[in-house]
Amino acid sequence: MDALAAMDSPLAVEIRNRATAWIAEFEAEFPGDPQTGILGTSEEEQARFDAFADEAPCPALNPATGLCDLYSWRPMTCRVFGPPVRMAEGETLGCCELCFIGAADQEIAACEMQVPHELEEQLVNETGETGETVVAYAIVASARR
Numbered sequence: 297m298d299a300l301a302a303m304d305s306p307l308a309v310e311i312r313n314r315a316t317a318w319i320a321e322f323e324a325e326f327p328g329d330p331q332t333g334i335l336g337t338s339e340e341e342q343a344r345f346d347a348f349a350d351e352a353p354c355p356a357l358n359p360a361t362g363l364c365d366l367y368s369w370r371p372m373t374c375r376v377f378g379p380p381v382r383m384a385e386g387e388t389l390g391c392c393e394l395c396f397i398g399a400a401d402q403e404i405a406a407c408e409m410q411v412p413h414e415l416e417e418q419l420v421n422e423t424g425e426t427g428e429t430v431v432a433y434a435i436v437a438s439a440r441r
Contacts, residue, residue, distance in 0.1 A: 297366075297435060298438065299368075300369065311356060312436065314356075314359075315355040315356075315435035316432075316436060319333075325344075325348065327341040327342070327344035328345075332429075333429040333433025333436070334433075335427070335428045354431050354432075356435065371431055373431070375412070375415075376409065377392065378391065379392075379395070379407060379408075380407050380409065381408065382408070389404065391404055425437070
C-alpha cells in the first residue's frame with residue numbers, strides 16, 4: 297500500500313476505506329481475532345472460515361470495474377488462487393475446481409504452479425507480522441505501519 301499511496305494517494309485512501317467498511321461489516325463473524333485480523337487455528341475456527349464472507353467482494357476490487365486495484369501488489373492468496381499448487385512439500389495438489397471442470401488429474405498436474413514462498417518470507421521479514429489473515433485486515437494493517 298505504501299507504493300500505491302506514493303503513486304496514487306486518493307486511490308490508496310479509497311481502498312483503505314473499503315477495507316475498513318468490510319471489516320466493520322464482517323468482524324462480528326470473523327473466525328479469529330477481530331482486533332488483529334489473525335485467523336484462528338482451532339478446528340471450529342477453520343470450519344467457520346470455509347464459509348466466512350464467501351459472497352462479499354474483496355475490498356481491493358474496484359466496485360465500478362470489478363478489477364483489482366492492488367493487482368501489482370496482490371497478496372499471496374490472490375497469486376496462488378485458481379491454478380494447481382502445493383503449499384508445502386509433499387502436500388496434495390490443490391486447485392479451484394471451477395477452473396478444471398472435467399480435467400484429468402494429469403492435465404491438472406501439468407498446470408502446476410510453483411508457489412513463490414520466498415515472497416512470503418520476505419514480507420514477514422519486512423513487517424515482522426506472522427499469522428494468516430484476509431485482504432481487508434492486511435490493507436488496514438499496512439496503513440498503521
